[in-house]
Amino acid sequence: MTAKSKSKRRSRLRSWRFWLGSLVTLFLVLCLGVYIALWRISNYPDIPAYTPITHYQFLNPSDDLRCENPSPQNPDPDDPNNDLMIPAYQGWCNTERQHYYRLPQGTNFFGLQYDWITALEKPVGKKPLITREYMQQLGYIYDPSSKVNPNNPGDLPIGLTWHYDRDSGAKILDVSCAACHSSQLTYQGTALVIDGGAGGHALPSLDPTQFMTNSVLSLTVTYFNPFKFNRFARKVLKDTPEADYAMAKAQLRDATWSTIKQALVYGRHNYFLYPTPEGYGRTDGLGRIANTVFGDYISDKNYRTADAPVNYPHVWDIWAFDWVQWMGSVRQAMARNVNEAMGTRAPANFVHADGLYDNSVMMSEMHCIETTLQHLEPPSWPEDVFGPIDNELAGQGKQIFGEVCAKCHGPFNREAVDGKIDYQQTAANHQCQTCHGPLMTDADGQLLDLINRKKHPQVQLAGGTWLGATKPKYELQSARGGYWEMIHIPLDYIGTDPTSAENMINNTYDLSSVVAAIEQARANGAKLRMPDPDKIPDPSQTAFGPGLQFLGGEVRYKQYREWGLMDESGYTAKPETADLVADLDGFGEHDNPVAWRAYRPRPLEGVWATAPFLHNGSVPSIYQLLLPADQRDSQFYLGRKEYNPQTLGLDVRPFKGAFKFDTQLVGNSNFGHEFNDGLCGDGVIGYELKDRPGYCRQFTERERQALLEYLKIHSDGERPDPSSTPHCANISWPQSNQNEVPE
Amino acid sequence: MKLLKRLRHGFARLLRLAWKAAKWLMYITGFYALLFLGVFAWQMAAGALRDPDADLVDNSPAAKAQRQTNNAAIIESVRQMVDRYRTPEYQRDAHSKAHGCVRARFEVFESQATYNHGLFDQPGHYEAWIRFSNGTVPAFPDTESDARGMAIKVMNVDGEQLLPPMLAGRTQDFLMINSPSFFIRSIEDYRELERLTAQGRPFTYFFGEYYLNPFDWRLRELYLGLSTRKPAPNTPLSTQYYSMSAYKLGPHEIKYSAKACENYAVPTVNRDDPNLLRNSMVHLLRERDTCFQFMVQLRDADSRMPIQDTTVRWSEDVSPFVPIARVHIPKQIFDTPQQNAMCEAMSFNPWHGVKQHEPLGYINQLRRDLYLHTAAYRQVRNGITMNEPTSWCDSLTEYCDSESLPHQTTEPNDTDAR
Structure with missing residues (x-):
């Protein structure tokens, strides 16, 4: 290198032109990279391919025409062929369906507003972000009965609705129950809408092509791109008079920025917490509730890895259970609902003494949804779509079901067993350290009948008329729920993935800042109670169940107090409102969480429509569920709900944009609940040999087919008649932002 | 050009x-x-x-739960392995090649009070079965180096059994191989090994996925694993067998061992015979009675004698093996089709036993469920029902007739004192 060129280089390093040029180039290259990424997300999202749907169908039409048709084609009342009245489907008319689809529960995703969602454009280009095609690809479901109605002005999927923020009055986007607890199975172009089914979207995913992340991304681009923001503001503020427009636009800009910031904080805290990808149709419910309530709302110290995704459960019989959640850990409907709403980001204040327990959970709406669900029927097998039932085969299946499945899946009549189950003993059995292994035995070495079901009476399958003439008399819960005794099968016996149970049992959370806030509030004169020292001896190491029970309970009692249902103590109902409070709580049960190493088998009516199976969704079809575990798919592909009527499961062959389910990952194990040879227990549930108790064998192919055939038509017996209309009289939605006292 | x-x-x-x-x-x-x-x-x-048990002992609830998860996964892998190596009968997942099941008398003699617990409480004679085997699955010919197994099932034992009554008989099993230490340290390692073995590529366990990453190598395990493989002894009756893992003996912790009374040799046997161990035993037992000394080694808690880590051999200088019983194998003909079938149907499990001889350590805990499950799996798949026997007669009717029993009149040479 010559001295001349060296000095030339040196002089160049001193030149500001060189530095500016480099910086500008770097900036441009970065911009180009970002632009390409955004363009890709806008145009080629890696999401499941779209299957065109030619025909929608509801299930279980009632025999009589008892519902008003919301959109009659032939409204002429004089014409005998008019369609003013239509049958109910799955026991619901349009009113109930609209309640379920569109009543909010108070969730708030970073302050995203309903009108924004419909006004957002793709990050690149002017096309709207939220289209039917995009959302359907992502597994969201649209209401087939109407495109746009007053409850759904933005043409959004089922379950996406809004509530008004109690302070600011903003119209907040609300993701309600129906978003995750409705499903749609497709089969050769026909779509079956299954109300109360297991949802199939990936709402909590942080993948940039998913709905929630893409919305925030698009909002961010909109914030920084003035042209985009102008168009956005015009759409959002279309009803604002021109005089106020400039101010409203400035406010909108502030609100947008605040949402972006909240979303970034959320992303920073949550990005690494979920190492097992949840994919479509799953979420780590308990883990996310804990991270939101204990982490986001209370303390950064409380974030815990949540690696146990579970299926969205179906909900058509949930109201009849006395224990809910996959682990059977909660015993009260409202407690479950309040915690679920907070976990789905309904904000609540647990750390500031001023306005302690302020929250946005909408309990009257939830109560309406809960009571509406009592009228929902399980889906029945549509023979016109999936083919006819072989009744002879189904008859054989029924016999096998009675011998093998019914001993756990029941259902067990609550009236007959109530008070006869020794919960102390049940708990002891699940804590038992020595009785783990192939055979669960009690202290005397006798074979344990799982949970002292020796005391359960023989349960009549189908035609069990236990409700009939004599209605059981337990306060209100028998008038509206808790008909079925749920049992807990120990983890060592059932052998399915333990991560969910273990996380719930082992994780502890620091609630000392809550205790400090309560002490402060009490010093200021509030009549709030401290945590029960029996359940929470050390607030800095609170277990999941008691912690959530306490926080959710406080939120619940606060609402009841505001409604004037509580006496001076603030925690017991007035005599005249006791019935109403018990009814609101649901089941009339005390809210006592348990954390046993156990999962809860649920009754199986309509189960054919709820694939994939097991609590973690690791088995794609019922056929595979009846096989030895090593013959199940170890990898399969999710993201569309194309049904396979031969296996009563999903079509899980690979396709473009599919989510690959890997059963080797933590929380994804597909072991357990298997029908195999050998000793029963440790995951083998099998067909117990008659001449050798404690030994199991696998099913023959014929037996499997018979069971599949029977499960299509299986019924849990006569469904209890709730004999009440849904308690929806006083719901205020969507007119006001006040939470009214229910009837 | x-x-x-x-x-x-x-x-x-x-x-x-x-x-x-x-x-x-x-x-x-x-x-x-x-x-x-x-x-x-x-x-x-x-x-x-290293302090051998320090990193292994963890009794927190999470660790217990993790062990149970691992156990379940191992059981699942072993089922797959049994499927993989069926021939066409379902075989054992280890020690599938039997050299034969022989009748034996387990003779407890008087010993110091220290050892008088459980089976060794009183002097006495018990009927027993002994199964000799090769360790590796799928089976190697006897000419290859391999681990040799000896499993004793002592029958008609008094005392409270470890297993629940539905599964327990009145037996006390002793399971041994001819090597004093095992090559797996922990349940996690065991799970990984079984997973890879079920996939038919056990060597991946020792060298990692692509063999090149030195951080994935487990050369100590490989060394220990290979050193359990030894050339065939003269006969299965001519060598020493060890329990490898620890057991209770009343209040003590022990390992046990069975040592051949002398190095029996059968000069007429062809050393290239793939079944040479079976054939040499046939020849030997046609000719004469043989015996084993049954010995125990007490654990000294202050020495390097770990319970969990089965890769560490307990020093015999600190605590020598002490004979407390003799296994007397009478002259007999054992290689009959009925007896071989009975041999395959039997299941041996360290947890077939009385409370005073409870197996210790996580690996023994695993063996309980694993062996119970694989035995039941094998039996149900093969369509056999086999309960724990109480006597020779209970196992095979041909031994019921006391006339046909070759009651030994001559005691074998007393070679207790070494």
Whole structure:
């Protein structure tokens, strides 16, 4: 290198032109990279391919025409062929369906507003972000009965609705129950809408092509791109008079920025917490509730890895259970609902003494949804779509079901067993350290009948008329729920993935800042109670169940107090409102969480429509569920709900944009609940040999087919008649932002 | 001419390139050889110097739960393995090649009060079955190096059994191989090994997925695993067998061992016979009675005698093996189809036993469920029902007739004192 060129280089390093040029180039290259990424997300999202749907169908039409048709084609009342009245489907008319689809529960995703969602454009280009095609690809479901109605002005999927923020009055986007607890199975172009089914979207995913992340991304681009923001503001503020427009636009800009910031904080805290990808149709419910309530709302110290995704459960019989959640850990409907709403980001204040327990959970709406669900029927097998039932085969299946499945899946009549189950003993059995292994035995070495079901009476399958003439008399819960005794099968016996149970049992959370806030509030004169020292001896190491029970309970009692249902103590109902409070709580049960190493088998009516199976969704079809575990798919592909009527499961062959389910990952194990040879227990549930108790064998192919055939038509017996209309009289939605006292 | 020159030139260049490549290959090979030695030395040193149980003992609820999860996964893998190596009967997942089941008398003699617990509480004679086997699955011929197993099932034992009554008989099993230490340290490692074995590639366990990453190597385990493989002894009756894992003996913790009374030899047997161990035993037992000394080694808690880590041999200088019983194998003909079928149907499990001899350690906990499950799996798949026997007669009707029993009149040579 010559001295001349060296000095030339040196002089160049001193030149500001060189530095500016480099910086500008770097900036441009970065911009180009970002632009390409955004363009890709806008145009080629890696999401499941779209299957065109030619025909929608509801299930279980009632025999009589008892519902008003919301959109009659032939409204002429004089014409005998008019369609003013239509049958109910799955026991619901349009009113109930609209309640379920569109009543909010108070969730708030970073302050995203309903009108924004419909006004957002793709990050690149002017096309709207939220289209039917995009959302359907992502597994969201649209209401087939109407495109746009007053409850759904933005043409959004089922379950996406809004509530008004109690302070600011903003119209907040609300993701309600129906978003995750409705499903749609497709089969050769026909779509079956299954109300109360297991949802199939990936709402909590942080993948940039998913709905929630893409919305925030698009909002961010909109914030920084003035042209985009102008168009956005015009759409959002279309009803604002021109005089106020400039101010409203400035406010909108502030609100947008605040949402972006909240979303970034959320992303920073949550990005690494979920190492097992949840994919479509799953979420780590308990883990996310804990991270939101204990982490986001209370303390950064409380974030815990949540690696146990579970299926969205179906909900058509949930109201009849006395224990809910996959682990059977909660015993009260409202407690479950309040915690679920907070976990789905309904904000609540647990750390500031001023306005302690302020929250946005909408309990009257939830109560309406809960009571509406009592009228929902399980889906029945549509023979016109999936083919006819072989009744002879189904008859054989029924016999096998009675011998093998019914001993756990029941259902067990609550009236007959109530008070006869020794919960102390049940708990002891699940804590038992020595009785783990192939055979669960009690202290005397006798074979344990799982949970002292020796005391359960023989349960009549189908035609069990236990409700009939004599209605059981337990306060209100028998008038509206808790008909079925749920049992807990120990983890060592059932052998399915333990991560969910273990996380719930082992994780502890620091609630000392809550205790400090309560002490402060009490010093200021509030009549709030401290945590029960029996359940929470050390607030800095609170277990999941008691912690959530306490926080959710406080939120619940606060609402009841505001409604004037509580006496001076603030925690017991007035005599005249006791019935109403018990009814609101649901089941009339005390809210006592348990954390046993156990999962809860649920009754199986309509189960054919709820694939994939097991609590973690690791088995794609019922056929595979009846096989030895090593013959199940170890990898399969999710993201569309194309049904396979031969296996009563999903079509899980690979396709473009599919989510690959890997059963080797933590929380994804597909072991357990298997029908195999050998000793029963440790995951083998099998067909117990008659001449050798404690030994199991696998099913023959014929037996499997018979069971599949029977499960299509299986019924849990006569469904209890709730004999009440849904308690929806006083719901205020969507007119006001006040939470009214229910009837 | 020019062309030839150019060709020669090109050829020379090619040769230089090849030489260069070969040199590099040699460097890499040499590097890996050194690495191999280094890693091996490091791991052996670590194995010899570390506190063996320190990192293994964890009784937190989470660790217990994790062990149960691992146990379930191991059971699942072993089922797959049993499927994989069926022939066409379902075989054992280990020690599938039997050399035969022989009748034996388990003779407890008077010993010091220290050892008088459980089966050894009182002097007495018990009927027993002994199954000799090769360790590796799928089965090797006897001419190959392998671990040899000896499983004793002592019958008609008094005392409270470890297993629930539905599964328990009145037996006390002793399971041994001819090597004093096992090569797996922890349940996690065991799970990984079984997973890979079920997939038919056990060597991946020792060298990692692509063999090249030295952090995935487990050379100490490989060394211990290979050193359990030994050439065939003269007969299965001529060597010493060890329990490897720890057991209780009343209040004490012990390992046990069975040592052949003498090095019996059968000169007439062909050493290239793939079934030489079975055949040599046939010859030997046709001729004469044989015996084993049954010995126990007490644990000294202050010495390096771990419970969990089964890769560590307990020092016999600190605590020697002490004979407390004798296994007397009478002259007999055992190689009959009925007896061999009975032999395959039987199941041996360290948890077939009385409370005073409870197996210790996590690996023994695993063996309980694993062996119960695989035995039941094998039996149900093969369509056999087999309960724990109470006597020779209970196992095979041909031994019910006391006339046909070759009651030994002559005691074998007393070789207790070594």
